[in-house]
Each structure stands twice: as structure tokens, then as C-alpha cells.
Amino acid sequence: MQREFDTDPDPAELALDVLDVQLVNKSGNEYKGIAAIRAGNGVKEDVQVEVTADGDNVLWEIPAGALLFAVPDLETDTPSRAVAVPGADMFGFFDGPRCIDVAAFIMRTGLSQIVVCPDDSPADLYQYRGLRLSDGARIALSADRTPGGFVATNPDDGTRYQVSQDGLAILTPDGEVYNEPAIAVGP
Incomplete structure (x- = not known):
């Protein structure tokens, strides 16, 4: 190379x-x-x-x-960026969750960093990877595409993570819902 x-x-x-x-x-x-x-x-x-x-x-x-x-931008002489999420490129976050392939979805909320990675399986599955910024807790779960984004369910406790252009919704098995509005979404 x-x-x-x-x-x-x-x-x-x-x-x-x-x-x-x-x-x-x-x-x-x-x-x-x-x-x-x-x-x-x-x-x-x-x-x-x-x-x-x-x-x-x-x-x-x-x-x-x-x-x-x-490649420098001809007008500003600064590097070009393909993703509108600060601190991320097309694979995910520089200091957080990343994909080996180009991410299908990247989002930053005030509390979390999330990427959804394509899975190499023939079933067209995805993997949800999240980072809770407050304590550095990470989670990786199988995810499915939905009409508005992606959904992942934790098999250990049944908690569902739904991501869309609007943000992250965390739904617990006992009916509690935690919403995190999106600050930036890409790619």
C-alpha cells in the first residue's frame, strides 16, 4: 500500500x-x-x-x-468530510462504536453514540452498536431494518433500541420509554 x-x-x-x-x-x-x-x-x-x-x-x-x-477543499484548503456527524467518518465514531464496512446508520444524541453495521450474513441482517457516554458502557445486538430506521432487542432482558432520523428510543420490558433526540445523523 x-x-x-x-x-x-x-x-x-x-x-x-x-x-x-x-x-x-x-x-x-x-x-x-x-x-x-x-x-x-x-x-x-x-x-x-x-x-x-x-x-x-x-x-x-x-x-x-x-x-x-x-483531498483539500479548493475554496478552504481543508479536508473534505463525507459524513455530517462530528467525530465520525463513514465507518462510525473515531472514539466510539465503528463498523468494518461502511455504516448503514450513524447517530449521536446527547447521551449516546450509535452505529448500525451491515452484517455479512446472507439474511441482510444488521448489528446495532451503542455507546453510553456517561459511563462508557457498550452494547452490540442484532438489528432489523424497519420502515423508519432500525430496531434491536436485547435477548438478555427484552429491552428494545429503536433508532430513526429523529433519535433513539429505549423501551424496557416494564413499559418505560427513554427518548434521546438526535443531535446528528448520517451518513
Whole structure:
């Protein structure tokens, strides 16, 4: 990766540094993971990467537009951002829940950070990942798409987490409802 960033004229202009690459085996000789990349403008992003290796050759691929964080805006000379949620990119939060693939939904409330990640299963399922900001408590649950967003149910206690463009609703089994209005939603 670094060699191509240094020798290909387009990425070379962005002065990209590959800081770290973490991969997991997808199947056979295919791997999927995250590459931590810093641009010459000082902005650091985690970028999804897919790798195929046959022992002699290594082929890597990142999603189209994954390096936009490094491209200066022509009017302001500042990095472009694809997601309207502060402190997040298209994979989730820099200091909170993240997805390996591009997140299907990202939301920040006054009390929580939430991402909904696509699941690799053929059933088109999702995973709800939440972080309670007050104490750092995290939760990860299977989720289903609904007409207005996503819903996840905790199998341990029956608590339901519903997310939409409006915010997060937490419904307890005893009928209590806690609403957290959305501050920012993406992608």
C-alpha cells in the first residue's frame, strides 16, 4: 500500500502514510480489515481495505472515495468530510462504536453514540452498536431494518433500541420509554 501511495502520482500528491493495517481472514486467501492512514494535511482516518494474497502477489482494494479525507477543499484548503456527524467518518465514531464496512446508520444524541453495521450474513441482517457516554458502557445486538430506521432487542432482558432520523428510543420490558433526540445523523 505504502509503495503505491508513494509512487502513483495521484496519491503521492496527498502525502499519505499507512500507519497500521489490521486484517482478518474472510475466506481462503481473502482478507478484510482497516488501514489507518494519515494524510499530509495531518488528518488520520481508518479506511476499509480488502486484500487477496496468493503467496507471490498481494492485491489490495479500498472503496471509491475512501481517501477524500485527504483531498483539500479548493475554496478552504481543508479536508473534505463525507459524513455530517462530528467525530465520525463513514465507518462510525473515531472514539466510539465503528463498523468494518461502511455504516448503514450513524447517530449521536446527547447521551449516546450509535452505529448500525451491515452484517455479512446472507439474511441482510444488521448489528446495532451503542455507546453510553456517561459511563462508557457498550452494547452490540442484532438489528432489523424497519420502515423508519432500525430496531434491536436485547435477548438478555427484552429491552428494545429503536433508532430513526429523529433519535433513539429505549423501551424496557416494564413499559418505560427513554427518548434521546438526535443531535446528528448520517451518513
